[in-house]
Amino acid sequence: xxxxxxxxxxxxxxxxxxxxxxxxxxxxxxxxxxxxxxxxxxxxxxxxxxxxxxxxxxxxxxxxxxxxxxxxxxxxxxxxxxxxxxxxxxxxxxxxxxxxxxxxxxxxxxxxxxxxxxxxxxxxxxxxxxxxxxxxxxxxxxxxxxxxxxxxxxxxxxxxxxxxxxxxxxxxxxxxxxxxxxxxxxxxxxxxxxxxxxxxxxxxxxxxxxxxxxxxxxxxxxxxxxxxxxx
Numbered sequence: 001x002x003x004x005x006x007x008x009x010x011x012x013x014x015x016x017x018x019x020x021x022x023x024x025x026x027x028x029x030x031x032x033x034x035x036x037x038x039x040x041x042x043x044x045x046x047x048x049x050x051x052x053x054x055x056x057x058x059x060x061x062x063x064x065x066x067x068x069x070x071x072x073x074x075x076x077x078x079x080x081x082x083x084x085x086x087x088x089x090x091x092x093x094x095x096x097x098x099x100x101x102x103x104x105x106x107x108x109x110x111x112x113x114x115x116x117x118x119x120x121x122x123x124x125x126x127x128x129x130x131x132x133x134x135x136x137x138x139x140x141x142x143x144x145x146x147x148x149x150x151x152x153x154x155x156x157x158x159x160x161x162x163x164x165x166x167x168x169x170x171x172x173x174x175x176x177x178x179x180x181x182x183x184x185x186x187x188x189x190x191x192x193x194x195x196x197x198x199x200x201x202x203x204x205x206x207x208x209x210x211x212x213x214x215x216x217x218x219x220x221x222x223x224x225x226x227x228x229x230x231x
Contacts, residue, residue, distance in 0.1 A: 004053060011057045024061040025054070028217035029193045033068035034165065051075035065217060066164045066192035069114055086192065087122040090162055092229050093190040093213040094125060100210075101158040101186055109161045111144070111175050119162055128154075130175055144174040146182060155183035166191040166214075169203025176208035186210050194219040194226070 007025070014021050035046040054062060055077045062079045064072070066086055073079050090108075097106050108127040110116035116129045128148040146154075159179050161172055166189070176187045187209055194214035199221050203209060212226045219228070 004050075008053075008057065011059070015058075022060045023057075024063065025059050026063045028065040028215070029165075030064050030067055030072050033072050036069050036071035047071060048075060065215075068164050069118070083122055086119075089192065089213075089215065089229050090119065090123050090190055093162075093188070094123075094160060096213065096227065097158060097160050097186075097188050097211075105156070106158045106160055107154065109146070109159045109175065109179065111161060111163050111171060115163050130178070132171065144171075144178045146175075146178050149182060153183060154179065156185050157183075158186040158188070159184050161187065161189045163189075163191050165193040165195070166203070166212075167195045167197050168201030169198050170201065173203055173206055173208060176206070180208065188213065190214070193217045196221045198226075199223060 011023055014023055030047075030050075032046040032050045035044075038045050051072070052075075055075075060078060062076055063082060064076075064079060065082055067073050067079075067081055073081060094106060094108070098104075108120075108123075108125050109130060110119060110127060111130045112132050113129060116127065120127055128146065131145045131147055133143045133145075161175055161179075163172075166172060172189055179187055188211045189203075189209055190213040192215055194212065195218060198204065198212070198219075204212070204223055204225050209225065212223075213229055214226060215229055219226070
């Protein structure tokens with residue numbers, strides 16, 4: 001909220017000084033992006049209200065990196081998603097994984113159909129999908145099912161889980177457990193946005209994840225298993 005106020009005052013100041021000024025906002029991570037729907041009448045559609053705030057500033061362009069879902073881009077006026085940069089980050093992660101494993105043994109895993117739809121079009125690489133069972137009352141992920149596994153299976157393969165954001169990492173622990181049951185040998189994780197809370201969760205100490213790739217969009221910490229990717 002404090003940052004929103006600063007942005008609002010700054011934009012107003014620029015517009016007061018030069019009514020013809022073209023103002024753009026670079027915002028790699030979109031706050032409230034995961035709150036992109038309401039399931040109950042008393043839920044607050046926080047993403048809708050945040051994007052409304054930005055739209056009312058009459059910005060010329062809003063640049064974002066990984067929008068979580070099409071709801072963000074539908075609600076924001078004059079938005080631009082840097083898909084080429086996002087594709088290069090995921091490709092970097094795949095390259096790093098293949099440098100530590102057998103070339104060609106890596107498979108990309110998208111934890112849900114939304115991630116698969118958004119991200120698989122950016123990179124031409126073998127992938128499988130997952131399906132998450134969610135308790136909409138609490139938001140808790142109850143279980144994970146791995147889809148699209150061919151007759152060849154995943155025995156001995158390396159999997160790179162690809163998604164947009166990680167907080168404590170519980171969702172990815174469940175995904176890793178499901179993948180391990182299918183015989184996956186090594187599991188890595190790429191997330192564009194990684195909250196510092198990952199350092200407080202069990203993901204990095206679970207023994208299930210060999211490494212995490214992310215950006216500095218919101219992560220400010222350090223950990224030997226976390227690699228920061230640069231453009």
